[in-house]
Amino acid sequence: MYKIDKDNLPELFKFLTKNGTDVFAPVRKGNQVNFESFTDEVASTLDLDTLKTVRSPKDFVLPQVEHLFDATIENKQIKLETSPLADKPYVIFGVRPCDVKGIEVLDNVYLKDPVDKFYQARRAQGVIISLACTNPQQTCFCKSFNIDAANPQGDIAIWLINDSLNWKSLTDKGANLTTQVKHLLQESSDIDEVEACQKDIQLKIDALPYSRGLPLDKFTPDKLLEIFNDARWDELSKACIACGTCTFICPTCQCYDVKDYDAGKKVKRYRCWDSCMYSDFTLMAHGNSRNTQKERFRQRYMHKLVYHPDKHHGEFSCVGCGRCVNKCPSSLNIVKVIKSFEVDN
Amino acid sequence: MQELMKAKAQEMLSNGSVTRVLAWKKGDFETNPEPAFFTKHVDDMVYNQYCATNLSNFMVGVEKEEGKTLVFLKPCDTFSFNQLLKENRISRDKAYIIGVGCEGVKVIDEMQETGALLEKCNVCTKIKHMVYDELIGEDVTRRVTDDPLTRFKDIEAIEKMDAGERFAFWQGEFSKCIRCNACRNACPPCGCKKCVFDNDNYDTAQKANVTTFEEQMFHIIRAYHVAGRCTDCGECTRVCPQDIPLHLLNRKFIKDINALYGEFQAGADIETLGPLTDFNIDQDAEPSIVYDRG
Numbered sequence: 001m002y003k004i005d006k007d008n009l010p011e012l013f014k015f016l017t018k019n020g021t022d023v024f025a026p027v028r029k030g031n032q033v034n035f036e037s038f039t040d041e042v043a044s045t046l047d048l049d050t051l052k053t054v055r056s057p058k059d060f061v062l063p064q065v066e067h068l069f070d071a072t073i074e075n076k077q078i079k080l081e082t083s084p085l086a087d088k089p090y091v092i093f094g095v096r097p098c099d100v101k102g103i104e105v106l107d108n109v110y111l112k113d114p115v116d117k118f119y120q121a122r123r124a125q126g127v128i129i130s131l132a133c134t135n136p137q138q139t140c141f142c143k144s145f146n147i148d149a150a151n152p153q154g155d156i157a158i159w160l161i162n163d164s165l166n167w168k169s170l171t172d173k174g175a176n177l178t179t180q181v182k183h184l185l186q187e188s189s190d191i192d193e194v195e196a197c198q199k200d201i202q203l204k205i206d207a208l209p210y211s212r213g214l215p216l217d218k219f220t221p222d223k224l225l226e227i228f229n230d231a232r233w234d235e236l237s238k239a240c241i242a243c244g245t246c247t248f249i250c251p252t253c254q255c256y257d258v259k260d261y262d263a264g265k266k267v268k269r270y271r272c273w274d275s276c277m278y279s280d281f282t283l284m285a286h287g288n289s290r291n292t293q294k295e296r297f298r299q300r301y302m303h304k305l306v307y308h309p310d311k312h313h314g315e316f317s318c319v320g321c322g323r324c325v326n327k328c329p330s331s332l333n334i335v336k337v338i339k340s341f342e343v344d345n
Numbered sequence: 346m347q348e349l350m351k352a353k354a355q356e357m358l359s360n361g362s363v364t365r366v367l368a369w370k371k372g373d374f375e376t377n378p379e380p381a382f383f384t385k386h387v388d389d390m391v392y393n394q395y396c397a398t399n400l401s402n403f404m405v406g407v408e409k410e411e412g413k414t415l416v417f418l419k420p421c422d423t424f425s426f427n428q429l430l431k432e433n434r435i436s437r438d439k440a441y442i443i444g445v446g447c448e449g450v451k452v453i454d455e456m457q458e459t460g461a462l463l464e465k466c467n468v469c470t471k472i473k474h475m476v477y478d479e480l481i482g483e484d485v486t487r488r489v490t491d492d493p494l495t496r497f498k499d500i501e502a503i504e505k506m507d508a509g510e511r512f513a514f515w516q517g518e519f520s521k522c523i524r525c526n527a528c529r530n531a532c533p534p535c536g537c538k539k540c541v542f543d544n545d546n547y548d549t550a551q552k553a554n555v556t557t558f559e560e561q562m563f564h565i566i567r568a569y570h571v572a573g574r575c576t577d578c579g580e581c582t583r584v585c586p587q588d589i590p591l592h593l594l595n596r597k598f599i600k601d602i603n604a605l606y607g608e609f610q611a612g613a614d615i616e617t618l619g620p621l622t623d624f625n626i627d628q629d630a631e632p633s634i635v636y637d638r639g
Contacts, residue, residue, distance in 0.1 A: 032521075032588050051455075054586055055523065064523065065553045138374070138456040209374070239380040239403075243527035244552060245586045257552065272553030275525075280545050326455055329527050329584035330398060331377040339373065 001194070002167040002178065002185035006160070010043040012184045013093070019180070022090035024060060026053055035059065035092065048094055048160055051137050052323060056251035057092050057099050061106060061123050064248075065272045068118070068258070072266040085121035091177065094131045097152040098142040098319040102251030103128065104153075105308075105317050109254055127177050130154035133201060134161075139322030141210035141335060147319060149205050150198035159197050166194050210320075210335055215342040221310035228302060232340055237297035239330040244275030246324040246333070247300065252317045255281070276300045301337045346482035347392040350417060350445060353481065354387045357415050363441055364412025367403055369396040374456045382407070382414075392417065397450045397463065399578050401425035402533045404435045416440055419447040420486055421471040424576035424612030425533040430476070431615045432574070434536055437476075444474030446485035462489075464592065465579030468496035475613060496577070497600050499593055519564060521587040524552050528581035528591050529567060534574040534611075541566070568594035573602060573621035576612040 004012060013023045017038060027036035028047040032054050036042055070081045095103075103123075110119035130152030133140070142149055151157070155174035159166040167185060169178045178185070205211055219227065247253040257274040260267045274281055276299040282289060290296050308317035318334055325333040354366045370381035371389045378391050380398045399422045407414050418426055423444060429435045449466035452459045469489045474480060490496075503511060529535045529542075542563060568591075577599060581591040602609055606620035617623075 029521075030588060054588075238382055239398075241402075241527070241530040243530045243584070244523075244525040245527045245584070248523045248525045249586055259553070270553070275552060278526075278552060279543060283545060322455075325377075327586045329531050329580075331372050331379040336373060336379075 001188045001191070002182075003188040003190070004165050004167060004185050006048065006163045006165060008184065009046065009165070010038075010040075012181055013038040013043075014040075015181060015184060016091060020089065022088060023093060024057075024090065025093040026050065035094075038093075048131065049135075051096065051133060051135060051140075052321065052326075054323075054327075055249060056102060056321065056323065057095050057128075058102060058106065058251050058253075060090065060092055060126060061103055061119060062110070062254065062256075062273075065270055066118060068269045068271060070263075070266050070268055083118070085117060086125050087121070089125045089127070091127045091129060093129045094158075095128050095152075095154060096133055096321070097130060097147050097149050098140075098145075098321040099251050100128060100130045100152060100154045101142075101145070101147050101319045102321070105252045105312075105315065105319065106254055108312050108315065127156070127173050128154035129156045129158060129174075129177075132157065132159045132197065133205075134159075134197065136201065136205050136208060137322065138209060139325040140205070140208055141214060141320035141322060143205050143208075143211045143320070144214045144216060145316055145318065145320050148202075150201035159194050161193055161197050166190060166197075168194075210322075214335065214338045216305070216316065216338060218341045218344075219305040219309070219316075219338070221306055224302075224306050224310070227306060227341070228298070230341075230345065232345075233294050233298045236332070236337055236340060237294040239332055240277070240293050240297045241330055242277050242279070242293050242296070243329060244277050245327050245329065247275035247277060248273060249323045249327055251319060251321055251323070252304070253300075254317075257281075276303070301334060304334065305338070346446065346485065347390075349481050350392055350443065351387050351390050353443065353479075354383065354390060354415060357441065358383065358385065358387065362413070363415040364410075365407065365414050366390070367400050367407070367414050367416040368392070369398070369417075376451075376453045376456045376458070392445060394448055394451045395453060397583060399425055399531075399533065399580050401429055401435075402531065402580070404440060405429065405533075405536065408435050408439065413438075414440055415443065417443050417445050418474065418477070419445060420474050420483075421447070421465065421469065421576070421578055423475040423477065424471060424610070425578050426612070427475050427615050428574060428576055428612040429533055429536075431612075432534070432536070442474075442477045442479075444477035444480045444483055446480075446482035448485055448487065449489060463579060463583055464590075465577065465582075470496075476615075496596060499590075500597050500600050503593065503597070518589045521589055522564070523587060524563070525586060526552075527584040527586065528564075528589075531580040531584045532567075532571065533576070533578065533580070534571040535567060564589075564591065564594060568598060571595060572598040573609070573619040574611050575599065576610070 016023050023038035024035045025038050026033050026047050027042045028045045033047045033050040034053045034055050035057055067083045069083060072079050110116040132152050133149040136149055155171045156169045169175045255274045256271045258271045260269050276296050304317045309315055325335055357363045358366060366383040368390050369378040371391045372378050376395045378396050380400060380403055400416055401422050404416060430437055449462040452461040452463060467489055470493045472486050575595040579592050585591060602620050609620050
């Protein structure tokens, strides 16, 4: 274990950026905290106290827009020029335990056969430094998904105690980075302090309103059709205004659309996040397979609670970060959906 | 007030004078009620200072459905209702409107009060219901500001910036946009059946924030499209997950319309033609004439 003062973080980040590693850390701008690229200008607005960034760290492994290739025609031949794969190392600092799990959910999709090369390259360059949740909030329900907010995963775990960061590397990647910055860290054996912090976090988590057990056992792949055809979706989706807020701030929403941009003499093919809330989601030549908002709304929750677990050994593709609970314009969210299925029809 | 509203809603549902009730339903926290339709019982209905949603917009969704809808509207929501009526998007005879008093809507973060009211509530002048069949608790409504110009203070500050500063200001704000379209979908006058940005024949997707240029296009086109029709209901700013002060764009148009064409409040009634649709060949034929007229 190591330690570093919170005030010395900018120095550590500067060292990393100087040596060719990009650093992304939570930065406050106005009322919002988001992961931003670390520069001298943002050093004074680093914010490790705010629990949740508005956007999730998914942005760094699966950017909202990604250019795939250019296609040009030369001598009646189509020439493809693929975008270069990510080759610059980066660190995402201050990732919360739920968001670390979120990246694992994405890994389970994008790194499985067929492997997504763009994702794989980007993921390989990244080191995730996670941060335990000293002050979990009302909308958190990570515990329902067996995520321990006191024991963050990732490559390096951090516990922020009295303005001092307790640093523990968890993987080879984490160990390598630790070696690289060792001269800025102090050795530490304050295990007791960290254990006390962990206990405190677990007590706080247990006291949260959503920690009192969500009826997730109702969502099993063998009940797929039963859940799909349930009359409750009509009611649940009524207030949905079909925006994509929930899907875009979600750390695990992973669908993308592929489009060709006519750039005059060439075609640029790119992909961008898609949202099942949108009317053109999975639009095909024959038309759309989901014509009503109820069907689109249902898709999101079926994907997270039934389809994904069916394909990934029971792993839900929700990590209980609570972003959708906090941000839905109509106060709809996955917790309301899960709870509504508590009683069988 | 909530109990009076519930009693009235239950009575009208039970005696069949309305088919459904559009109101707010209790959430799992006190602070997150959601817009909801009630067709049998109204036990879960709530009304408190966390009921933010402008329910007028949901009337568009039930316009084609059978029967009458009882809808509860706060004073500012009635302006939107009128505007939708004026644009023939909803019918007056399909709604039974109960105007309810409003003490301002509280801002919630992480299910807790931040201590602030919504921006629009701080500069609220819309204390009277513009359209209703009946009122409940209207006397609790209080005017937050006596100076109707207070709401233009932020606009004046932006007008005072030089072009470079102003560009930097908006670029900073627009670059936060994640193209979730919440502002568009929550906006009552933003009601095209098929939004120009949803046209899949374009090779620039509405969901991709490809360049800052495109983000600026989206918000500015939207602001132009609702100019003269925006009632300043503030839903765009309320729903933005990235906290972009979108109402400033609309309010700039409102301020300019007031200056160029005379005081106008969209949704105040359903008869007055909008300043941008009321065309007078002698006075409004050329922008320069309007400009010179001052």
